[in-house]
Amino acid sequence: MTHLTRGAVLMRAALIPAALILFVLVSGFLAQVPWAADLWPWPAKPLSYIFIASILAAIAVPVLWIALTGEAAAIRAGALDLTVMYGGMFVYVLTLIGDPREPRLWTYALAFGLAAAGSAGAFLFARQIPWADPRPMPRPVRLSFGAFAMILIGAGVALLLQASIFPWRLGAETSVMFGLVFLGAATYFIYGALDPHWGNAVGQLAGFLAYDLVLLAPFLEHFNTAQGGSLVSLIIYVAFLVYSGTLASYYLFASNATRIRLALIGSDSSSVLHRDCRPEHRDA
Numbered sequence: 001m002t003h004l005t006r007g008a009v010l011m012r013a014a015l016i017p018a019a020l021i022l023f024v025l026v027s028g029f030l031a032q033v034p035w036a037a038d039l040w041p042w043p044a045k046p047l048s049y050i051f052i053a054s055i056l057a058a059i060a061v062p063v064l065w066i067a068l069t070g071e072a073a074a075i076r077a078g079a080l081d082l083t084v085m086y087g088g089m090f091v092y093v094l095t096l097i098g099d100p101r102e103p104r105l106w107t108y109a110l111a112f113g114l115a116a117a118g119s120a121g122a123f124l125f126a127r128q129i130p131w132a133d134p135r136p137m138p139r140p141v142r143l144s145f146g147a148f149a150m151i152l153i154g155a156g157v158a159l160l161l162q163a164s165i166f167p168w169r170l171g172a173e174t175s176v177m178f179g180l181v182f183l184g185a186a187t188y189f190i191y192g193a194l195d196p197h198w199g200n201a202v203g204q205l206a207g208f209l210a211y212d213l214v215l216l217a218p219f220l221e222h223f224n225t226a227q228g229g230s231l232v233s234l235i236i237y238v239a240f241l242v243y244s245g246t247l248a249s250y251y252l253f254a255s256n257a258t259r260i261r262l263a264l265i266g267s268d269s270s271s272v273l274h275r276d277c278r279p280e281h282r283d284a
Helices: 006-031 046-069 072-096 106-126 139-160 172-194 199-222 228-254 260-264 269-277
Strands: none
Touching: 006 046, 006 106, 046 072, 046 172, 046 199, 072 106, 072 172, 072 199, 139 172, 139 199, 139 228, 172 199, 199 228
């Protein structure tokens, strides 16, 4: 394994409790218990809380993967994602402070500002960390990342403009916040496509799979009530979930060159990794 600096070791140790906290939040939003629902400052429909849970799961899983494997270089893409997302949320919440129709938002502004600053700091620190895993990102994954980024940018901008593109109605503030989530995620995929190491794909794919698993069952159930434009949006969204979930499942668990077990072989992993990085072992 590549030698890690003391700072990288400390960051890796900090990621485990962070991931556990995120999983607690995932559980709270999925169950829609009062303490979790109260964390969202605006009225929201049940599916919105499930969507928030899916986003938190998509963050928690890569964080846990980085902590367990020690691939600290993979922090860069996720930290950039969170910098864009939390930075945007910080600015947006600041614009709402003082509006008598809005709840008290100073606590949220402080939290988002600190989260954005911390994420930016993590990105700058992780820039100096080399990759431990030499494998390249398979071409289909890289192309998919480019497509995901374009879709997320389009959807994110539409949500910022409060267009009705979700399968259920969103409040104005929630629409903007979800749009910022999508724009942050787009940054995640753009960074991975521009720096196509396999380590820049594992976290994204694992997070996407968690996101898909949280959303798929509630979305399928929503077919019972969705109508008109909401039904069209739901069909498109579910198709996207199925494609991304299939892509993630194949490269994380089925592909000989990239499945997760390769990272768990131990001292013999170096020879296996170099063998699977040769052209004849790569996926098309």
